[in-house]
Amino acid sequence: MSSAVVSTSAAQGRPFVFVVGEGAEVCSRPSGAELCTEGRPPQRAFSTFTDARLASVTPASRLAVRPAAEMVSSGIAAMDALTGGLPRGCLTEICGPASSGRTTLLLAVLAAATQRGECCVLVDASDALDPQSAADAGVELDRLLWIRCGENSPEKSLEQLLRATDLLLESGGFGLIALDLGDLPPQVARRIPLTTWFRFRRAVEHTPTVLLAVERQSIAGSCSSLLIKLGLIKLTSSEDRISEQHLDSQFPLPSQAQLLTGLEITAELVRSRLDRKPVRSAEITFASKTAWAG
């Protein structure tokens, strides 16, 4: 049994019939005069069938517009100004090298979500979460489910992460599911098949869950709705302030007199599929400060 698809020839402006299932046959459609000729009932029946099929096709002008994703705060005002927040029901990627502020942003997102009363999950491929940092960032630890993979090899922990994520997405009900792949070697992280990311995106679609992946390099390809790239501009320390007072001093400032007070992080919005028009790359800079800086 074969089916037919009617297309339009761009070159001649005449319709063609593509017979699917019997090779790539292309034949010219008979003219209206031929169709009206008596003694050709099969062609008339075919034409009626084709018309019926055409009638069932929804015109592009009537296609429903996909509703815009609900955006939630990332917990950092500058980041919200850049991206409009994080979309629910979509995959968001945060990538950057070590010390680029990925974990700072992740904890800020977790803090904002838990403070909204949502249950959040952190699937930690490298078992890298520092509980004290999470508490300092304002994460409500009672509402955070921490899944610590990475007891064995990176490959094993990646497998655990993917299976745990599947289970969590199937269970549903979480406000945020964060996948921390930040310490996995890029060659291991790239082994995740694109179909897995498509499955995750499909599973999280139409749910109120924010799916967030933290990694060194973007690996989800076109499956991510939002791609943010982070980088470290400079570290801020008490030395800056003290150095001004000791500019004329001939002795170097001892390390005991210095204190890491924060990081200045730059964020670039590389891709956003939330808007109709392609987003131009945009950059912002935001500052973070250490818990002991006050």
Place this chain on the structure above:
Amino acid sequence: MFACIFVPNFPVAAVFRAEPELRARAVAIFEGKPPLEKVFAVNESAGRIGITPGMTKAQAELCSELTLRPRSLLQESVAHAALLNCSQSFSPRVEDAAADTAILDLAGMESLFGSLPEIAHNLFRCAATLGLDGNVAVASNPDAAVLAARGFSGVTVIPSGQEADSLGSLPVEVLFAGWIGKEGEGKKKEDEPQKESVHLLATLERWGIRDLRALAALPEVALSERLGQEGLRLQQLARGAASRTLVPVEALAVFEEAIELEYPIMLLEPLAFLLNRLLEQICTRLAARALATQELRLTLELENLAGVDPQLDTFGIPSESDAAHSATQSQSPAQHFISGRQSKFCRTLRLPLPMLDPKLFLKLLQLDLNAHPPGAPILKIHLAAEPARPRSAQGGLFLPPSPEPEKLELTLARIAGLVGEPRVGSLELLDTHRAEGFRMRRFMPEAAQKTKRQEVAGEGKSAVAALRRFRPPLRVTVTLENGELAHVLCSKKKEAQGSVLWKAGPWRSSGDWWEREAWARDEWDIALQNADSVALYRLVHDLLGGSWFLEGTYD
């Protein structure tokens, strides 16, 4: 008004409850010590093919159609508990009259459960769902209800004042059913009341008194002269005019089900079928009492394999000391008690909320047993549920998303099977300055305190720079120049090495010096220049061990 529920042929009914597939077959229950086992009770099908109580097991075995089962006091006690549960779901005042009989006080229950016939039918159906096919009778006094339940099958409702007429057709043996039951049982419980009952029954038979109507019609004075007060009491019972106070029992605190296996089970798959049956029965009993459970205790009696040293076996059964150790490690520890020729394997399933879903319980038990296999053939299964009030939750349109507790529990169990039980949960910070000062605990979002909404970081505060830990910390070699940190070399992670661009520290801390796990350390925050990038690390010098570590990176 009072209702009575009576389960005829109770030992057989208890076996049928545990093995429903036997209902269609001829079944005989035997008891006694080998080789002197005798048939103790039979079902109707077995009676039809000529099997009677009192036959020896060897005689009964000649019948190929017959299924023989040993008498199980455990299953009978469980069935009795189910009978009481069923009764207590209709009335708070229930008398435990016998193993197979329960009497309910229905005073005031009509406004809750409908008319008396409705209550009787519902009671009958409730018993059937619990696997007990009983007779239900309703009468104005407890004894009349008991006689009617023992005499008439199905549901019987005797209107007030018509007890004598209704009970009249019953044989006089029904008055002595409590004493003269099965032949085997009668022989076993040879005592004075039973002897007296046999004597009275023989006397009535000699007089030609066959049914209760004839006994009720006898003149009272003459009966008293011949049979004494016992004769008068029996006549009152026959007339349905006896009155006494009900002796209610307290509701059970633990719901238990058990099954003894004829052959030991080796695999977890057939065990799942039996567990499913037990769980369904427990959940039905709990549901009948409008209860749920928050704790399930599974006890498996294991066959002690010959030639296996119970203290050091190769089948996964740890010794008692191991069990004690695991109890401190896990929230639901496996406990093994090895005594004599058999050992017990215990698992406890603690749920964050009261639940009542047998499929969920089964899946959780399966996952738990997969992670902690019993390690030896199973002889007996005992399952107990701690009853709890079902949770009441009011849904809201504007509440933040939250996972369903049942689904969450199953998901957590599955993930725990994947990554290990202690590696899933929520965090709890400990009151210490030690580096890893936290512990994992069970994730219970419902228990999370509804804290006052704090100011979200994005609404005014700046983000807090986070540390990203290396677990375990990376051991490094540090080069000092003029007493200052100059270069860090890490063989395990190439990107975490380079020359020190900037440093802050040391920050000295120590603690637990009064314990065996004392610690003392100096910390630096350093910026390392690698080939093409700069990264910030926390460098630690262990003052007790003398080693250098990279504890994490500021990210």
